[in-house]
Amino acid sequence: MYKLIAIDVDDTLLNDELIVTEGTKKALEAAIAAGVTVTLATGRMFASAQKIASQINLNVPIITYQGALVKTLLDGQVLYERNVPIDAAKELHAYCEKNGLHLQLYVDDVLYGAHDNDRIKTYSELTNIPYHIEPDTNKLIDRPMNKLLIIDEPARLDEIALELQPLIGDRVHITKSKAHYLEFMHKEGTKGHALQFMAEHLGCTMNETIAIGDAWNDREMIQAAGLGVAMGNAVDSLKALADYVTLSNNEDGIKHVIEKFVLKNAK
Template identity: 50%
Template sequence: MYKMIAIDLDGTLLTDELTISPNTAATIQKAIRMGTVVTIATGRMFSSAKLIAEQLGIHAPLITYQGAMIRIAGEAEALYERPVSPDIAEKLLTIAREKNIHLQVYQDDILYGAAETDKLIAYANAVQVPYTIEPDLIALAQKGFTKLLFIDEPEVLDPLQKELQLLFGESAYIAKSKRTYLEVTHPEANKGSALFFLANELGIDRSEIIGIGDNHNDAELLKAAGFGIAMGNAVQEVKDMADYISLSNNDEGVMHAIDKFILEPANAGKILEGSEEHAQLGRKKL
């Protein structure tokens, strides 16, 4: 049986309206009561992921910032953190300014923007986190950033992604989490590396893990898990590498996956165990 399940948020656990169905919440809580380690693996900042974890009763360490930080709610120190270096952070800020592309940054679990733009406001409202305006982001960059996020249309971000990959190569992890989001983290900061670290800390083998996601930044998560599940709405890259394709995020795909691979096998095991007990009683009577 699987002992751990790591679930992406946007496009996976959350509907397009950024909600979680009551049925899905109840199913996750059943899995937790059974002893399954349920965690979140998201590009969102910790404070945003924590709100959803609290709503669902998830107490496991959370994989946040695309895997750049693993942290437990209530703990001041992160279990694992891989920030973008000051040098690369400064270069990215310069590129964003020269190309006039929105770039927001994260440091000490605080969302920073150089100016109060519509994109920053819309993002903060969507994920329910506050933001801080700091005109001199270059000064902040000297401590490095947990993550940097470009927000723009695909026709702007797609060529930018190729350019950044050529510029930084293996010195940064660059991936789209949505069609309008391009995220940059430390090269070791991806959901797969973070999942390996957390599983090792908990003494869980790779073969005992399910990973569920929908977008390009979930590819490493599905590769790292012993069993990878793509949502019905997932991009083709993720579907192609998945061991199973569930329903969409708007059709309770996470609930369906947990029912099929966590709850139903457990119930079947109980039925078999009960049948064996009855059989032994019968043999004793004979």
Template identity: 45%
Template sequence: MIAIDLDDSLLDDNLTISQENKQAVRRAIEEGVIVTIATGRMFKSALPYVQQLGIDAPVITYQGALVVNALSRNVLLHCPVPLDLSREIIRESKKNNIHLQVYIDDEYYFEQHNKYSDLYFKVSGIPGKAVGSLEDFLVKEPTKLIMIDEPENILKWMEHYKEKYKGKLQVTISKAHYLEFTNIEATKGNAVRYLADMYGIKREEVIAIGDSFNDIPMLTYAGLGVAMGNAPEIVKSHADYVTYSNNDNGVAHVLEKFVLGGGMPFELCANRRHR
């Protein structure tokens, strides 16, 4: 099984899948390999890419908080954020004047439009809804929450909130501007394990490919964890193998080297960690 991150991994900087990456993924599927997407995106934002690739396996979205069958749209796994913690995050973001978005039933909501809601829309392609007071609006446990701010501020907030919600929530950076809050059990690693168990696939038979902090749990779970060439050094340090960048067909390189090309089986990769 192969789990591939979307943004800054499978997608280039123009948010497109190169022909080389597309062909490699399709060939892997044709050869009987289970390929899934593992993304922090909403399901509806990931779906166009899933359809381009012809993926029919369940798709991991919202950092692992929501696993959805790509064909039937049936929800296989959903781990929302507790309502009390969600409201606490809303109050803190308001106090610190940070743009916050909450996600419910594959839609997202914020208090008012601003440059950060515009930034998110440009990347996701999905419009959100301004609803005024989020604390008054929120009556249902959200799938996730995102703070959006300048990258230097996001790093500061990550340290603060990782400590504050230690053992309560997952707090991770998915893109330089995004700090995401999900259920403590909602990680890409746990979601990849869920699918592997569902299919009866051993951990050693899983490849995970990603570039950011939120990808680390699946890189360390997989038999072969692959970091993109454009990944931060801390992410690369958790990987077994580093491929080319997202603008240089890094995903296709991995599939050709370890799955399609008849080269060294990934189980025997010399860079593998001992577990």
């Protein structure tokens, strides 16, 4: 019944030790052998997601930057891309400079920040991606970007999101991937839009798709998929929207979904 599975990476595919368990790898291999296309749907950069995909031997287009970029793994062909409107990026940049906020920019799949601080260092370690410091980020703001990201305390980010919504919310998609990450993409740079594109690209209907995630930035694809699955460790707001709640990322929740909804039907 299901032909496409889109899986979030952090706190979904990866457990808390940032690895894909052997049980999950075998389940994914079995799904692929049964003719199902398995892809990643992550807020991570392509360069970072590419390293995760290699762990599970994927050879398909993957959804990155929250859905703003769909790119093939083998030859790096861009199939779908949406960049943050430059006028909105400039307004966001000015707002962050005025308020002393940590803003990360992503240009040509390279991570930039204005200051070499613990926030960008921790992010770099988590995503296994190097970073570059450009003190004058005005030099970058006119270039195409798949997303921008503010890192701060969760409560402060909630305030910032409310302040920015009337300023640029008509032109960008604003979401949280983690409690302390506030991300900004094109309005059509969501995992839901990218999942729709992937289904059309592969020639399947949305009813034949499964989307699995844990955070609020997974909402659009959870709602769009034929079967929207929230992890056992997902935020409560996502669990309320999901069609099914699986086990946590530390309990092989992905494996459980594949065995229950894919392999059982394939037998």
